[in-house]
Amino acid sequence: MHQNETDLALINAVLVxxxxxxxxxxxxxxxxxxxxxxxxxKNREDxxxxxxxxxxxxxRALGTFKQKAKFSTWLYSITYTSAMTFLRKKKLTTQSINDDENVLQIANSGTNFDANLIEKKSAYVYLNHAITLLLPDDAAIITLFYKGEQSLEEIAQALNMEAKTVKVKLFRARLRLKDKLKYLLKDEVNELI
Amino acid sequence: MSTIEEEILNYIDGNCSLAEKTIIETKIARDKEYNLLYQSLLVVSQQLIELEFEEPSMSFTRNVMDKVNLELKPVAMQTKINHKIIYGIGALFICAILFILGYAIAISNLNKNFSMPKLNFSFAIHKYINPTSLKIFLFLDLVLALIYLDALLRKGTFKKT
Known part of the structure; x- marks a missing residue:
């Protein structure tokens, strides 16, 4: 809430x-x-x-921002539309799970970390990689829900969808993520999750 | 669609009612398989929350600000609307109406007896129902039906997409 207020204060400062x-x-x-x-x-440059x-x-559109919703929600809706426009332009094809380049290489984390930390880091690497294997919409919904501190209603607002649709999409995205994790981890799945 | 997983995920997300919550908690406590599934989903959810953000390059902010500085300064939409101009236009219209009304009163002869104009309401409908009018009527019906059908099909297409 405090950050939201500060965002608004900053926006007002920019507008004056x-x-x-x-x-x-x-x-x-x-x-x-x-x-x-x-x-x-899927790549840093893009x-x-x-x-x-x-x-x-x-x-450019800061003057039209209705300061009723969170600035972050508004900003994420712009990110989503910008990304969709970009994808349409680039006609990116989603990566297949069977591509050779998708074989995951866990980086050697060095010897200074304790075993638990390395194991945890590996889990995060696997999870990140599994997310990259998802369709952009699925990955975006998961990211918005878990990392964007956005409620289902706010995600719906950002993606211009119904909250119920977002809920169903989120559930399906998580199931697909689980499948990707199973594929990546195979026998280790029970150790890492 | 797996209803058990959906149920557990709703519980983890806090999107279930109090009654559902109690039922799920009982299942977690009693059913070993259910508990295992709950634990695995909980761990993944926790890991998703703890995932680190991707960081852009060091020059990202500078690049954005370079582009932003080339743009026109944003202005709040509210300040763009000058209420004085709106009121001015309104006053101009009111003055024009009052002037026309005053002029009309000034040039009219109010001494003459005023009588209501006689209106003829007799309407010979048989004169207007002929083959041409029927064809026009049917053609308009057809156009309206096509517009309605088009709207209906568009609605269906949008829902699918």
């Missing part, structure tokens, strides 16, 4: 001419916007392009 305040907003929201963009683009485009569009 203190445009440098927009940098604070960018820095605050860039990790999530970039993560969401990564769910669509994701940066989408995220930059999103922030520029948000700046």
């Amino acid at each position: 001419g203190q445009t440098s305040q927009y940098e604070v907003l960018v820095k605050r929201h860039q990790p999530f916007v970039f993560t969401l963009a990564m769910r669509f683009a 994701a940066e392009e989408i995220a930059q485009d999103c922030f520029v569009k948000a700046y």
Whole structure:
């Protein structure tokens, strides 16, 4: 709530001419916007392009932002539409689970970490990789729900869908994620989850 | 669709009623398989929450601000609407109406006896029902039916997409 208030204060500052305040907003929201963009683009260069485009569009339309909803929800809806436009332009094909390039390589985390931490890190790497194997819409909904601190209603608003549709899509996305995890982990599935 | 998983996920997300919550908690406590499934889904949910964000390049903010500085400064939409102009236009219309009304009263001769104009309400309907009017009527019906059908099909297509 406090951050929401601060977001609004920053927006008002930008609207009265203190445009440098927009940098604070960018820095605050860039990790999530970039993560969401990564769910669509699958590579860093394209994701940066989408995220930059999103922030520029948000700046242009800042005057139209109705300060009733969360700024983050509004920003994520812009990210979603920017990413969809980008995908349409690039005509990206989603990666198949059987592609050779999808074979996961867990990086050697070094010897300074304890065994539990390494195991946990491996689980996160597997999970991240499983998310990248999902369809962009599924990955975006999961990311918005778990990392974007957005309620089903807010996600529905951001994606221009009904809350009930989002709930069903979220459930199906989680089932697909579970399937991808099973495929990646095979016998280790019970150890890691 | 797996209803057990859906049930457990709703419980983990906090999207179930108090009665459902009690039932699920009982199942978790009594049913070993149910409990295992709950534990695995809980772990994955927790890991999804704990996943780290992807970080963009170091120059990301600078690049955004470079682009932003080339844009026009955003202005709140409310400040763009000048209420004085709106009121001014309204006043102009009211003045014009009052002027026309005053002028009409000034030039009219109010001494003359005023009588209501006689209106002829007799309507010979048989004059208007002829083959041409029927064809026009049917053609309009056909156009309206096509517009309705088009709207109906469009609605169905949008729902599917």
